[in-house]
Amino acid sequence: MWKGKKVLVTGAGGFIGSHLTEALAQAGAITTAMLRYNSSSSIGNLAFLDAATRDALRIVSGxxxxxxxxNRVVEGQDVVFHLAALIAIPYSYEAPRSYVRTNVEGTLNVLEAARRYGTERVVHTSTSEVYGTALRTPIDETHPLQGQSPYSATKIAADKLAESYYRSFGTPVVTVRPFNTFGPRQSARAFIPTIISQALARDEVRLGSLTPERDMTLVSDTVAGFMAAGTTQGLEGMTLNLGTGKTYSVGWFAERILKLMDVKKRLVQDDARLRPALSEVMKLVSDNTRAREVMGWTPTVSLDEGLQQTIAFFRKHSLSSQVGSYVR
Structure with missing residues (x-):
């Protein structure tokens, strides 16, 4: 299905992007990995790929x-997976204009290039944060969009641009809306790596609010959803939730992870990690019916299995340098 397809992944050095890039290359796609330029020539999470997979990639920085x-990178591609974005919610309070430039204008650049060069399929990445705190559960794709942070507001804008390009120009865009994704390679700004890394290195685990509820999907399942969205016919113009349909509190995850790690650590609320009250999203739980019905996608990895995989990764690849401070 992917063999010989020319595929571009923007944001390829990120958490989900690196896993998607790896899966596409291993499936035989002619894969271009777009990274943000940096003077140290860092390739981000692509460094975790085996040498043969990494050597098969065309890596471009910009x-x-x-x-x-x-425009130069999109030209000639069959499928574009657009993941490049600023994603840290706390930093969006500090630098909202940066989020507009990257998340909104960056998406516009991808859409306009795809329109210009007749790209067969654009898979645009949304986020469950666009829904805000659930007004009804489970959350389906018709749930109202609520901009509860500058980050989520820019993602709503990007989603609407993608919708407008489909409606106005027939650009073949599919929007995938992952609920919270976790797994190996995730940064310390996310709460599951934070819990694991602190449990390995500190006497206590410092977190923000323990009460928000999240629907967590292992990254390999999320990637499978992206790849299905890239090939399934007839999805143009659709938005598709990728989530498990189950939700648990941050405190529950902390207790579960500590149990799986067989360690006892005190949980401490750190006020510096709290979102502004009206910005916090209290509950996210997906309705993934549409994704299941139109492209046959459903999560396959159990929560405990996914947590065990993540714990094993961070036991091997320590985040100790980031444990002592709050990573935004």
Missing amino acids: NIEDSDFV
Whole structure:
């Protein structure tokens, strides 16, 4: 299905992006990995790929905000997976304009390039954060969108741009809306790696609010949803939730992870990690019916199995340098 397909992944050095890039290359796609330029020549999470997979990639560095660069990279691609974004919610309080430039203008650049060059399929990445705190559960794709942080507001804007390009120009865009994804390679800004890394290195685990509830999907299942969205016919113009349909509190996850690690640590609420009250999203739980019905996607890995995989990764690849401070 993917063999010989020319595929571009923007944000390929990130958490989900690196796993998606790896899976596409191993499936035989001719894969271009777009990274944000940096002077140290870091390739981010692509460094975790085995040498053969990494050598099969075409790696290009630039800036998603540079339309000329984006045009050059999109030209000739069959499928574009657009994941490049600023994603840390706390930092969006500090630098909202940066989020507009990257998340909104960057998405516009990808859509306009795809329109110009007749790309067969654009898979645009949304987030469950666009729903805000659930007004009804489970959350389906018709749930109202609520901008409860500058980050989520820019993702709503990007989603609406994608919708407009489909409706206005027939650009073949599919929007995938992952609920919270976790797994190996995730950064310390996310709460599951934070719990694991602190449990390995500290006498206590410091977190923000323990009460928000999250629907967590292992990254391999999320990647399978992206790949299905890239090939399934007739999805153009659709938005598709990728989630398990089950939700647990941050405190529950902390207790479960500590039990799986067989360690006893005190949980401490750190006020510096709390979101502003009206910005916190209290409950996210997906209705994945549409994804199941139109492209046959459903999560396959149990929560405990996914947590065990993640714990094993961070036992091997320590985040100790980031444990002592709050990573935004």
